[in-house]
Structures are given as C-alpha cells and as structure tokens.
Amino acid sequence: MTELAQELEEFRAPIARWVDERLAPQAEALDVAGEFPHALFREFAELGYLGVMYPEEAGGSGVPHPYSCFTVLCEELARGSLGFAAGVCMQGSTATHTLYEWGNDELRKRWFAPALRGEKIAAFAITEPNAGSDAAALRTRATRVDGGWQLDGSKIFTTNGTVADVITVVATTDPAQGARALEMFVVDTSTPGFSVGRRLDKFSVHSSDTGELHFNQVFVPQDHHLASEQGGGxxxxxxxxxxxxxxxxxxxxxxxxxxxxxxxxxxxxxxxxxxxxxxxxxxxxxxxxxxxxxxxxxxxxxxxxxxxxxxxxxxxxxxxxxxxxxxxxxxxxxxxxxxxxxxxxxxxxxxxxxxxxxxxxxxxxxxxxxxxxxxxxxxxx
Ligand SMILES: Cc1cc2nc3c(=O)[nH]c(=O)nc-3n(C[C@H](O)[C@H](O)[C@H](O)COP(=O)(O)OP(=O)(O)OC[C@H]3O[C@@H](n4cnc5c(N)ncnc54)[C@H](O)[C@@H]3O)c2cc1C
CATH class of the missing domain: 1.20.140.10 (Butyryl-CoA Dehydrogenase, subunit A, domain 3)
Structure with a gap:
C-alpha cells in the first residue's frame, strides 16, 4: 500500500464507523422525513470533519491531502445517505470554499469559522429558474448603493438553502455583459428582504434541503462582496x-x-x-x-x-x-x-x-x- 493509500484508509476508518453506527441505521427514516437533519448534522460537525479542506491556521483540519481526504469523507457519508452527504459536502466545500478563498478576515471570522464548527449553515446559489446550465445568463441583479450593494432576484435548487444562515450568491452588475459582470456576495439570511419561497419537494436525495430563494432589495455591506478582479466573480x-x-x-x-x-x-x-x-x-x-x-x-x-x-x-x-x-x-x-x-x-x-x-x-x-x-x-x- 502506498503512503497516501495508508493515510486515506486511516482517515476513512472512523468516518466509516460513524456511518455504520449512526448514519446508515437512520437513512431510511431521514429519507421518509424529508427534512434537513439538524441533530445529526450537528453531531457530525462536532466530530470536526467540516474543516477537512482547510489549513489548521484557518480553523480547518490541516490534513496533508485535503482533496483526497474530503473525497473519502463524501464517499463514506454517501454510503450511508447521499442526501445527508450532499448537505455536508456543500457545507465543507463550495459554500465555505468561496468564503475562505475570497473572503476578508472579518468574513472568515463571522461566517467561515462558525460554518466549519457547524454552528452556521452555509449555502451557495448560482442557479436560477431561467439560468441553469447557462449560468452566465443569470438575472439576480447587484446594484451599488450607499455602503454596499442591493440584491434583487430569485435562486432555485439551492442546497441547504432554506436552513442556511449564510449564502454565497452569484449576481450580475450588468446583465448585458454576461459572465464578465458576475460577482459573488455573502448574504446573511436574517437581512430584511431575503425570503425562502419554498422548500422543494424532490424525487431524490430527500434528506438534502433544496430551496427556492427570493431577494427583494437585500442590502449587502461592502465587506460582504467577495474579492475579485474586474469580472472575476x-x-x-x-x-x-x-x-x-x-x-x-x-x-x-x-x-x-x-x-x-x-x-x-x-x-x-x-x-x-x-x-x-x-x-x-x-x-x-x-x-x-x-x-x-x-x-x-x-x-x-x-x-x-x-x-x-x-x-x-x-x-x-x-x-x-x-x-x-x-x-x-x-x-x-x-x-x-x-x-x-x-x-x-x-x-x-x-x-x-x-x-x-x-x-x-x-x-x-x-x-x-x-x-x-x-x-x-x-x-x-
Ligand atoms: C438536488 C439539486 C441540488 C442542487 N444544488 C444546487 C446548489 O446548491 N446551488 C446551485 O446554484 N445550484 C444547484 N443545483 C442546480 C444544478 O446545478 C442545475 O440543476 C444544473 O446545473 C442543470 O441546470 P437546469 O436544471 O436548469 O437544467 P438545464 O440547464 O435546463 O438543462 C436541461 C437539459 O438540457 C441540457 N443542456 C442544456 N444546455 C446544453 C448545451 N449547451 N449542450 C447540451 N445539452 C445542454 C442539459 O444537459 C440537460 O439535459 C442543484 C440541482 C439539484 C437537482
């Protein structure tokens, strides 16, 4: 066995045990309930695996091979319940990735670190009712206002969306410019104007939360605009x-x-x-x-x-x-x-x-x- 394979098997063993003892026996019940499994999510978060992708100094696990380890984690959790795993995967990857990679210190302290501890639920929203595969055609509008930005529009199919405390939202500053005008904004879901349209009822991954979200004059402070070069969003x-x-x-x-x-x-x-x-x-x-x-x-x-x-x-x-x-x-x-x-x-x-x-x-x-x-x-x- 190579050194990496050995490292991954050691990383896998305790997760596999948790899946066998805790997740798999509840998978059917979670599927029937069709709700975000708050208690089990917290229990898993307390094991400290949500930070696998990040270095120790940022509050993460600091494992030597983060991508391979997070792959193990996703595989093992999905062996128990793909629905549960999808929510964890979003939290530990895309949603926190955007906060870590392009967020300032304040954003990392306020949202990223608590998300890794499972104290805040995070989501990432790019898809819209009329912009799926063609994401660059999205219409959620970001307009400059005093002290920051205002978001107006709707998102669909957002994983963790109806239970999220914080959502990275992709919006356009000018729909005529397509992909070049897209930017990412961090939205605190307690901000006035944000609302959940509905929790979507699905054929698949029942225990993964999937939401339709609305933004009606939602104020986003300037420091919640994720850093990007012009058009780099x-x-x-x-x-x-x-x-x-x-x-x-x-x-x-x-x-x-x-x-x-x-x-x-x-x-x-x-x-x-x-x-x-x-x-x-x-x-x-x-x-x-x-x-x-x-x-x-x-x-x-x-x-x-x-x-x-x-x-x-x-x-x-x-x-x-x-x-x-x-x-x-x-x-x-x-x-x-x-x-x-x-x-x-x-x-x-x-x-x-x-x-x-x-x-x-x-x-x-x-x-x-x-x-x-x-x-x-x-x-x-
Ligand atoms: C359970 C679930 C969770 C999701 N979670 C998230 C999330 O957390 N955040 C988020 O932003 N999005 C999320 N999504 C959205 C997902 O990324 C989109 O559903 C996906 O990108 C496809 O978009 P669409 O559903 O609008 O399909 P469409 O883009 O309408 O595609 C319909 C069909 O047309 C085909 N098609 C479209 N364009 C072309 C082309 N140019 N060439 C060939 N074929 C084409 C597609 O392959 C597909 O077969 C989620 C979706 C689901 C179902």
Missing part, C-alpha cells in the same frame, strides 16, 4: 464548482457502493430453484459488472483528487470523474434493482432509494452533457 465561482465535481463523483461512488453491497448480500440470501440466486452465473456476472464499474469510478475520482492535492489543473479530470462516476454508479444502482426482483420496488428495501439518489450526481454541479461540452472545449473541439 464568474471565474471564481467556476473554480469552486470545478473542485466540487470531484466530490459529487465521490457521492455517486459511495451511494453505488451501498447498492452493490446490498445486492451482493441479497444474492447470497435469496433462494430460487433450490439455491441462492448468487449461484446463477447471470447474477454473478451482473455483480462483477457492477464491481467493475465501481472500480472505474473509484480510480478516476481518486486520481482527480490526487491531482488536485498535487496542485495540478483539474478542469478536465474533475469533469471526466463526474461523467464516469455519475453514469457508471447510476448503472450500478439500476443493476442492483434487477437483482432484488420485485422487492426492488418495495419501499422497505433501500435499493429504490439508491437508484433515486443516483440521479443527483448526474445533475448537481453541471449535467453530464455540460461536462462533455466542457471537455470538448478543452480538447479544442
């Missing part, structure tokens, strides 16, 4: 989202591992024609194909994370990891459904949850086709 948001793709791939992997393990156990227990169905070669081959897909997803995801830890560019590798992990892991969940036969359709078996949740990594952080578009551009096509 889009580039910065894009950088945060690029990193997040590795973790979304890890979410897919963890969820599919749970589906594979459930199918493997079921194949050993369920008997038909006088023997366990796992004795039939057709079922064995299916399980081997599932295992192959998991290995492909695991290798490409951890390779992207290791490249990020080495400081290499990950634009292409993160997109490829998300394509492979999201697609292959979705296929693993579909194959698990087949192995469970009619029981797959029964809500008392978790396999239908694994399949439902496997749609999220295909969309969150950019759809598979947008990832392909991005790689095509990098290939000069």
């Amino acid at each position: 889009f580039r910065n948001a894009y950088q945060a989202l690029t990193v997040d793709r590795i973790f979304t791939a890890a979410l897919a992997l963890g969820n599919a591992r749970a589906a594979f393990e459930a199918a493997r156990r079921y194949a050993a227990e369920r008997e038909q024609f006088g023997q366990p169905i796992g004795k039939f070669q057709a079922v064995q081959f299916k399980l081997v194909d599932m295992y192959t897909k998991l290995e492909q997803a695991r290798l490409i995801t951890y390779d992207a994370a290791a490249r990020a830890d080495r400081g290499e560019s990950i634009t292409v590798q993160a997109a490829l990891a998300k394509i492979v992990a999201a697609d292959e892991c979705h296929a693993v969940c579909q194959m698990a459904m087949d192995i469970f036969g009619g029981y797959a359709l029964m809500n008392e078996y978790p396999v239908q949850r694994f399949l439902r949740d496997s749609y999220f990594p295909r969309i969150g952080g950019g759809t598979g086709d947008i990832m392909r578009l991005l790689v095509a551009r990098q290939l000069g096509l």
Whole structure:
C-alpha cells in the first residue's frame, strides 16, 4: 500500500464507523422525513470533519491531502445517505470554499469559522429558474448603493438553502455583459428582504434541503462582496464548482457502493430453484459488472483528487470523474434493482432509494452533457 493509500484508509476508518453506527441505521427514516437533519448534522460537525479542506491556521483540519481526504469523507457519508452527504459536502466545500478563498478576515471570522464548527449553515446559489446550465445568463441583479450593494432576484435548487444562515450568491452588475459582470456576495439570511419561497419537494436525495430563494432589495455591506478582479466573480465561482465535481463523483461512488453491497448480500440470501440466486452465473456476472464499474469510478475520482492535492489543473479530470462516476454508479444502482426482483420496488428495501439518489450526481454541479461540452472545449473541439 502506498503512503497516501495508508493515510486515506486511516482517515476513512472512523468516518466509516460513524456511518455504520449512526448514519446508515437512520437513512431510511431521514429519507421518509424529508427534512434537513439538524441533530445529526450537528453531531457530525462536532466530530470536526467540516474543516477537512482547510489549513489548521484557518480553523480547518490541516490534513496533508485535503482533496483526497474530503473525497473519502463524501464517499463514506454517501454510503450511508447521499442526501445527508450532499448537505455536508456543500457545507465543507463550495459554500465555505468561496468564503475562505475570497473572503476578508472579518468574513472568515463571522461566517467561515462558525460554518466549519457547524454552528452556521452555509449555502451557495448560482442557479436560477431561467439560468441553469447557462449560468452566465443569470438575472439576480447587484446594484451599488450607499455602503454596499442591493440584491434583487430569485435562486432555485439551492442546497441547504432554506436552513442556511449564510449564502454565497452569484449576481450580475450588468446583465448585458454576461459572465464578465458576475460577482459573488455573502448574504446573511436574517437581512430584511431575503425570503425562502419554498422548500422543494424532490424525487431524490430527500434528506438534502433544496430551496427556492427570493431577494427583494437585500442590502449587502461592502465587506460582504467577495474579492475579485474586474469580472472575476464568474471565474471564481467556476473554480469552486470545478473542485466540487470531484466530490459529487465521490457521492455517486459511495451511494453505488451501498447498492452493490446490498445486492451482493441479497444474492447470497435469496433462494430460487433450490439455491441462492448468487449461484446463477447471470447474477454473478451482473455483480462483477457492477464491481467493475465501481472500480472505474473509484480510480478516476481518486486520481482527480490526487491531482488536485498535487496542485495540478483539474478542469478536465474533475469533469471526466463526474461523467464516469455519475453514469457508471447510476448503472450500478439500476443493476442492483434487477437483482432484488420485485422487492426492488418495495419501499422497505433501500435499493429504490439508491437508484433515486443516483440521479443527483448526474445533475448537481453541471449535467453530464455540460461536462462533455466542457471537455470538448478543452480538447479544442
Ligand atoms: C438536488 C439539486 C441540488 C442542487 N444544488 C444546487 C446548489 O446548491 N446551488 C446551485 O446554484 N445550484 C444547484 N443545483 C442546480 C444544478 O446545478 C442545475 O440543476 C444544473 O446545473 C442543470 O441546470 P437546469 O436544471 O436548469 O437544467 P438545464 O440547464 O435546463 O438543462 C436541461 C437539459 O438540457 C441540457 N443542456 C442544456 N444546455 C446544453 C448545451 N449547451 N449542450 C447540451 N445539452 C445542454 C442539459 O444537459 C440537460 O439535459 C442543484 C440541482 C439539484 C437537482
């Protein structure tokens, strides 16, 4: 085993234990409740893992390979509940990444450090009802006012959005200028004019909070405008989202591992024609194909994370990891459904949850086709 692999297994073990003892046994109940799991989120935050991506001097864990370790964390949590993992992933990555990377000392003290302790819930909002894949077409308007900015507009699909204390909001200072006019602002959700439209009711990742948000003359003080060079807001948001793709791939992997393990156990227990169905070669081959897909997803995801830890560019590798992990892991969940036969359709078996949740990594952080578009551009096509 390499030194890095050894380090990651040591990092993984206590998280895997917490997932087995605390998260997995509650996953079905969390899915049915369909609410943000405040108590469990706090319990997990107290273990100190929300700061894995950040150095010790900033209040983080200071692990030597933060991207690889956070990949482990996302994978393990998703093995218990992808919905729960998605909220944690947002908190420990994109939402805090923007505060850490482009926030001033005051912002870091007021929002970033408490978010790492789980005392404040953080979110990141770029998507709007009419601007999804084409994020640069967003219309939430930032207007200069005395002492800062005023935000007006709406966001949709914001993870942690209805429970957030603080949201990094991407807005435009001039819609006619597209991506060049985008800037990021940190919004305290207790500010007058901010409101939650609704908590969205979903087919997938029930225990992840997904909100529709409104901004009506919301005042943002100047020191809550995240630093950027002229027009650099889009580039910065894009950088945060690029990193997040590795973790979304890890979410897919963890969820599919749970589906594979459930199918493997079921194949050993369920008997038909006088023997366990796992004795039939057709079922064995299916399980081997599932295992192959998991290995492909695991290798490409951890390779992207290791490249990020080495400081290499990950634009292409993160997109490829998300394509492979999201697609292959979705296929693993579909194959698990087949192995469970009619029981797959029964809500008392978790396999239908694994399949439902496997749609999220295909969309969150950019759809598979947008990832392909991005790689095509990098290939000069
Ligand atoms: C559960 C959930 C959580 C989310 N969390 C967040 C969050 O925390 N913050 C946030 O800002 N956003 C979040 N999102 C939004 C997510 O990033 C968007 O849903 C995603 O980028 C796709 O946008 P859209 O849904 O508007 O689809 P559209 O952009 O309308 O795409 C519809 C279809 O058209 C295809 N398509 C669009 N353009 C092209 C093109 N140029 N070439 C080829 N195909 C194309 C897409 O691939 C897709 O198949 C979340 C979404 C979900 C479902």
